[in-house]
Amino acid sequence: MRPDAPALTLDGTARIGGLHVFGPLHLTVPAGRITCLLGPSGVGKTTLLRLIAGVDDVTEFTGSITASDDRSLAGRMALMAQGDLLMPWLDVLGNVTIGARLRGEARDRDRAMRMLARVGLEDHAHKRPGALSGGQKQRVALARTLMEDRPIILLDEPFSALDARTRTQMQDLTAEHLKGRTVLMVTHDPAEAARMGHAIHILTETGLEDVTPPPGTVPRPVDDPETLTAQGRLLSRLRAPA
Amino acid sequence: MSRLITITTSTALALALWQALVVLAALPPFILPGPARVAETLWASRALILEHAGITAAEVLIGLALGAILGGLSAIGLAASPLARRLIRPMMVFSQAIPVFALAPILTLWLGYGLWSKVAMALLIIYFPVTSAFFDALMRTPQHWLDLGRIMGANGPRLMWHIRVPAALPGFASGLRLAAVYAPIGAIIGEWVGASKGLGYLMLLANGRAKIDLMFAALIVLAVFTLLLHMSVDRACRRWLDGTAAG
Numbered sequence: 001m002r003p004d005a006p007a008l009t010l011d012g013t014a015r016i017g018g019l020h021v022f023g024p025l026h027l028t029v030p031a032g033r034i035t036c037l038l039g040p041s042g043v044g045k046t047t048l049l050r051l052i053a054g055v056d057d058v059t060e061f062t063g064s065i066t067a068s069d070d071r072s073l074a075g076r077m078a079l080m081a082q083g084d085l086l087m088p089w090l091d092v093l094g095n096v097t098i099g100a101r102l103r104g105e106a107r108d109r110d111r112a113m114r115m116l117a118r119v120g121l122e123d124h125a126h127k128r129p130g131a132l133s134g135g136q137k138q139r140v141a142l143a144r145t146l147m148e149d150r151p152i153i154l155l156d157e158p159f160s161a162l163d164a165r166t167r168t169q170m171q172d173l174t175a176e177h178l179k180g181r182t183v184l185m186v187t188h189d190p191a192e193a194a195r196m197g198h199a200i201h202i203l204t205e206t207g208l209e210d211v212t213p214p215p216g217t218v219p220r221p222v223d224d225p226e227t228l229t230a231q232g233r234l235l236s237r238l239r240a241p242a
Numbered sequence: 243m244s245r246l247i248t249i250t251t252s253t254a255l256a257l258a259l260w261q262a263l264v265v266l267a268a269l270p271p272f273i274l275p276g277p278a279r280v281a282e283t284l285w286a287s288r289a290l291i292l293e294h295a296g297i298t299a300a301e302v303l304i305g306l307a308l309g310a311i312l313g314g315l316s317a318i319g320l321a322a323s324p325l326a327r328r329l330i331r332p333m334m335v336f337s338q339a340i341p342v343f344a345l346a347p348i349l350t351l352w353l354g355y356g357l358w359s360k361v362a363m364a365l366l367i368i369y370f371p372v373t374s375a376f377f378d379a380l381m382r383t384p385q386h387w388l389d390l391g392r393i394m395g396a397n398g399p400r401l402m403w404h405i406r407v408p409a410a411l412p413g414f415a416s417g418l419r420l421a422a423v424y425a426p427i428g429a430i431i432g433e434w435v436g437a438s439k440g441l442g443y444l445m446l447l448a449n450g451r452a453k454i455d456l457m458f459a460a461l462i463v464l465a466v467f468t469l470l471l472h473m474s475v476d477r478a479c480r481r482w483l484d485g486t487a488a489g
């Protein structure tokens with residue numbers, strides 16, 4: 001585990017324009033582990049992630065969001081948002097290195113090229129986002145997020161646009177690369193949560209449900225019986241009416 | 243190729259209408275000369291017209307370049323500083339209530355009869371459209387990019403340079419396209435008020451001496467110049483946006 005990766009605690013209620021979104025709820029994200037968050041569309045998962053990232057200006061949040069080391073979260077996070085948010089005026093390589101440029105640091109071109117190779121896009125380094133498929137764009141956004149060497153990583157449906165094979169590859173890459181960091185990952189895919197989660201939660205209209213994750217080290221094999229059972233259990237929990 | 247055909251056809255149509263008007267209304271040449279007569283004058287006086295056109299082109303191009311630079315910098319300054327917005331924006335809006343035409347005599351008084359009073363006129367007329375088109379785009383950076391920049395740890399100037407400016411370049415480009423059409427108007431007004439050179443001056447002179455065909459020849463050269471300028475600026479903007487900036 002990275003010594004600088006703290007646990008996170010969110011405690012409170014969120015409203016947008018007086019309308020209740022979620023809460024009161026209590027969520028802990030353990031240090032140096034991957035926590036998966038599932039839940040129906042519109043329940044407030046993205047809102048929760050953006051609140052933690054400190055970029056939500058529309059939501060009124062009453063409560064607290066804290067790190068276990070009592071330090072401010074600012075400057076310690078990377079967020080992969082639900083859309084890819086690539087800059088259309090930069091090529092793929094430029095997009096992957098935008099973080100360094102925004103901080104006035106030297107761009108590590110070699111590391112960026114290696115990262116692009118890991119997401120299978122080294123041949124597309126000089127293309128514009130407009131010339132990429134949806135799944136390729138999502139992988140560029142993933143590479144950009146992984147390039148940010150931050151202890152806390154927030155991922156909002158990071159693999160939603162990928163085919164099954166690429167998706168498991170990206171899950172493996174992400175688990176390997178983010179080992180020891182505090183990761184909160186929103187997903188709609190029970191199989192993904194069962195493979196990737198050290199901890200699994202379902203956000204519903206009534207609150208937060210905890211799900212016991214299957215045993216075994218992350219990323220768990222796709223065909224592991226216990227992982228598959230957990231996946232099935234998760235799916236029936238998700239299908240159950242609230 | 244089909245575009246060339248369209249342009250040729252519509253030019254021919256315009257010339258035919260012009261000729262028809264002259265013939266049907268039985269207009270004498272000192273009121274409205276026909277296209278053939280104007281073409282003849284254009285060819286006969288080509289050296290004279292070209293010399294004056296060169297002066298006007300210089301005024302317009304310098305004005306356009308200065309307007310792009312000053313307008314661009316002003317827009318960035320205004321977008322970067324809320325204080326500047328509060329103090330300077332009202333002034334800019336008020337200045338728009340002054341008809342630029344009314345300033346031409348004063349500019350001639352201050353800057354003389356030469357090139358610079360016309361450059362200033364062209365600059366004045368394009369400064370506001372360029373600044374406001376770029377400024378509006380700078381103030382409308384999609385929030386999600388700003389959020390991303392904030393999380394990544396960008397400070398104000400870097401956010402401006404790496405995100406807000408490139409995202410706003412299409413707005414700047416539309417300001418420049420407008421400017422390409424307005425700048426010649428500025429230069430011509432400047433020449434009308436006081437000049438000894440330039441197409442505007444030549445037109446006034448020809449008009450005063452009842453050389454209506456020469457006036458029309460100068461007018462056509464001015465129109466063609468403005469059209470070409472607009473097309474080149476448009477093409478340059480497009481190429482720039484596809485190339486290094488926003489696509």
Ligand SMILES: Nc1ncnc2c1ncn2[C@@H]1O[C@H](COP(=O)(O)OP(=O)(O)OP(=O)(O)O)[C@@H](O)[C@H]1O
Nearest residue numbers: 016021039040041042043044045046047048058082
């Ligand atoms: N800017 C906004 N203004 C008003 N309401 C909003 C805004 N953003 C989100 N909402 C509302 O807040 C609720 C939660 O939205 P959120 O995006 O967090 O859902 P989600 O759980 O991420 O859904 P999905 O799985 O579809 O991504 C929704 O009902 C949505 O309509």
Ligand SMILES: [Mg+2]
Nearest residue numbers: 045046082156
């Ligand atoms: Mg969402």
